[in-house]
Amino acid sequence: xxxxxxxGAARALEAWGWERGWIGPDPYEALxxxxxxxxxxxxxxxxxxxxxxxxxxxxxxxLGIHPRRDSAAIAQVLSAYVRPGLLADExxxxxxxxxxxxxxxxxxxxxxxxxSWGYHFDVETRFFFYPKTTPNTIATAFxxxxxxxxxxxxxxxxxxxxxxxAGRFFLDSVEQTPGRGGAFFGYxxxxxxxxxxxxxxxxxxxxxxxxxxxxxxxxxxMADAVEAGVGFALAHQRADGSWPYAEAAIGGWxxxxxxxxxxxxxxxxxxxxxxxxxxxxxxxxxxxxxxxxKGLFDPDGAPRATMARRYPxxxxxxxxxxxxxxxxxxIEPGFLGAAWRAFDFAIRRMRRVDGTFVFQRHRLWTxxxxxxxxxxxxxLAAMGSLLxxxxxxxxxxxAR
Numbered sequence: 001x002x003x004x005x006x007x008g009a010a011r012a013l014e015a016w017g018w019e020r021g022w023i024g025p026d027p028y029e030a031l032x033x034x035x036x037x038x039x040x041x042x043x044x045x046x047x048x049x050x051x052x053x054x055x056x057x058x059x060x061x062x063l064g065i066h067p068r069r070d071s072a073a074i075a076q077v078l079s080a081y082v083r084p085g086l087l088a089d090e091x092x093x094x095x096x097x098x099x100x101x102x103x104x105x106x107x108x109x110x111x112x113x114x115x116s117w118g119y120h121f122d123v124e125t126r127f128f129f130y131p132k133t134t135p136n137t138i139a140t141a142f143x144x145x146x147x148x149x150x151x152x153x154x155x156x157x158x159x160x161x162x163x164x165x166a167g168r169f170f171l172d173s174v175e176q177t178p179g180r181g182g183a184f185f186g187y188x189x190x191x192x193x194x195x196x197x198x199x200x201x202x203x204x205x206x207x208x209x210x211x212x213x214x215x216x217x218x219x220x221x222m223a224d225a226v227e228a229g230v231g232f233a234l235a236h237q238r239a240d241g242s243w244p245y246a247e248a249a250i251g252g253w254x255x256x257x258x259x260x261x262x263x264x265x266x267x268x269x270x271x272x273x274x275x276x277x278x279x280x281x282x283x284x285x286x287x288x289x290x291x292x293x294k295g296l297f298d299p300d301g302a303p304r305a306t307m308a309r310r311y312p313x314x315x316x317x318x319x320x321x322x323x324x325x326x327x328x329x330x331i332e333p334g335f336l337g338a339a340w341r342a343f344d345f346a347i348r349r350m351r352r353v354d355g356t357f358v359f360q361r362h363r364l365w366t367x368x369x370x371x372x373x374x375x376x377x378x379x380l381a382a383m384g385s386l387l388x389x390x391x392x393x394x395x396x397x398x399a400r
Contacts, residue, residue, distance in 0.1 A: 181235020
């Protein structure tokens with residue numbers, strides 16, 4: 001029964017996304033608005049972004065913010081489509097896969113000869129500003145990982161070549177800065193911000209390339225970069241098992257979905273690590289997963305925004321919980337039940353009547369905007385991972 005519900009939810013969401021070409025609103029695209037006064041200061045731009053993101057009504061249309069296709073969203077959708085059985089018609093599923101690969105080729109940034117990807121909007125955070133033409137670690141890593149998923153599924157075309165090119169982009173264009181325990185990748189070329197999830201996502205892509213035989217002569221460089229990145233992360237894991245968002249005074253919080261990113265990345269890096277680091281990394285992953293479970297979820301199954309506060313309950317955090325626990329169940333089968341509980345919470349508390357999922361639940365109100373990159377695409381990918389983890393539905397029935 002749970003598998004039937006999962007397929008129904010995934011197919012309803014997929015139909016909604018496909019009808020729109022996987023184009024829709026994003027919580028951080030305010031600076032794209034044609035009728036948005038863009039301040040010159042970083043603080044002012046952050047105020048504008050946050051005001052539109054947090055507004056109780058959707059202000060995008062009156063402010064001239066037009067939805068655009070985003071590479072990170074298409075990458076997540078591609079990772080979902082490669083799961084056999086996600087769609088009832090296999091020919092349709094294969095056609096969707098080809099469409100996603102073509103869109104990702106079109107969406108590459110012009111930054112360098114190597115493949116890289118960014119967001120469809122200018123980015124201003126408390127750490128930095130970069131324009132939408134800039135490739136970033138998150139979009140490039142997720143796209144490379146999705147292309148590797150497609151290659152592993154036997155998809156025609158040079159998906160491995162594109163993923164390997166993204167790996168070379170990290171090696172050649174995104175500097176690793178030395179630090180305690182190793183070195184970390186920046187968020188984009190020229191950046192030196194020690195942000196754990198971004199650095200480990202770059203390492204994750206390199207590790208997956210190594211494991212798949214896609215290093216193309218760069219085996220030593222890739223292996224050394226993964227060792228350095230994982231070493232840095234392990235050296236900065238806190239005593240309680242958590243990682244802060246960043247090793248900086250303004251980045252000390254511990255949040256839900258970024259912790260999931262770190263855990264998933266560590267798990268993919270473990271197979272290519274040297275023996276001296278492999279056991280340490282697995283132990284750190286287990287401590288982190290324990291902290292994730294006990295410190296970042298409430299008894300009702302709601303993912304906490306941070307360890308310090310419950311709200312807002314974010315749709316991306318729910319999707320990431322399904323994803324992280326589905327992946328963890330490959331090592332620790334008992335976590336499959338946690339993945340199903342996260343899915344149940346998504347259906348019970350986060351799903352809209354049209355089959356999409358709300359952005360955020362606050363204490364007294366709900367932001368129902370169906371953000372594509374932030375919620376819908378990660379949710380489809382997460383449901384695909386849960387489908388894979390629940391082979392034949394047997395485990396799903398046992399987890400009930």
